[in-house]
Amino acid sequence: MSALEDLVDRAAVAEVVAGLAHAQDDRDWTALRRLLADEVLLDLSTHHFGRPPATVTAPDLVELARGTLEGFDCTHHAASNLVVRLSGDEAECRTHVVAYHHVPAEPGVVDYCTMRGYWQLKLRRLGGRWLMTHWAVVRTAPWEGSPDAYALAAARVTPRS
Template sequence: MNDRMALADLAGRYAAAVDGRDAAGLTALLAPDAELVQPPALVRRGQDAVVTGAEAIVATVLGATAHLLSTHHAVHQQVLDVDGDTAAGQTYCTAHHVYRDRDGALRDNALAIRYQDRYRRVGGRWLLARRELVVDFGSDNPVTVPGA
């Protein structure tokens, strides 16, 4: 698989692991010393905007989505610059977060996001070395979820 296809696959697998609440799968996509940079508006009180280490990132990401009924991350285009065993890129995504409001109605907090990514090839596999989340805009709408 060429580098660009492998990096696109990595972005898709990251989204699928988050949506599937797959801690082991998500951990396998991150360099052990990876960094996650969150926008200040999304950082919970007492937490740091920069999370370092694969296990800490997985705990942060899955912890932030644990209260949601479901998530759906749709990965769109990527812009990539590959240089040997490192790469940098920007991955566009729409992130849907389905939750119940105070009245029990289902709502979707949808965010248009971009990940500013840095990648490193380790043992022949591309891994995320740094992921910075940028939120461009959002909306919050009522939704229907079959079987919910």
């Protein structure tokens, strides 16, 4: 691989990482779907939900994101310190993330939650595009605010039929 090809691939992977943050904050579920392979190994084992890693279809992952984030008035996912390792048509990357979530609440109820940690991602070049095949959300610091804000937000989401 030439140095130029390496740089192009690294830039394309960085676009996926930035796109992941933007799609969530913009609630652009079509854009989120475009970043995902047909199946993604999702690992939330150290995050709020504590779910063990599981392979989910891209539409199910998009729906999980929608159901989790749509009830917040605002979110802000800031990704930084991206490290990318390339190996042919596969890439692994890690990026630090600070994710802020706000939902309206009654007076005296904590109405926000901030998570600090990182995303550990694996991507594969499929059909000429880099797509996520693995997404781990790793919380590395105590919550700021309250993770109960997730339940407040979920109560505001209208289920899709």
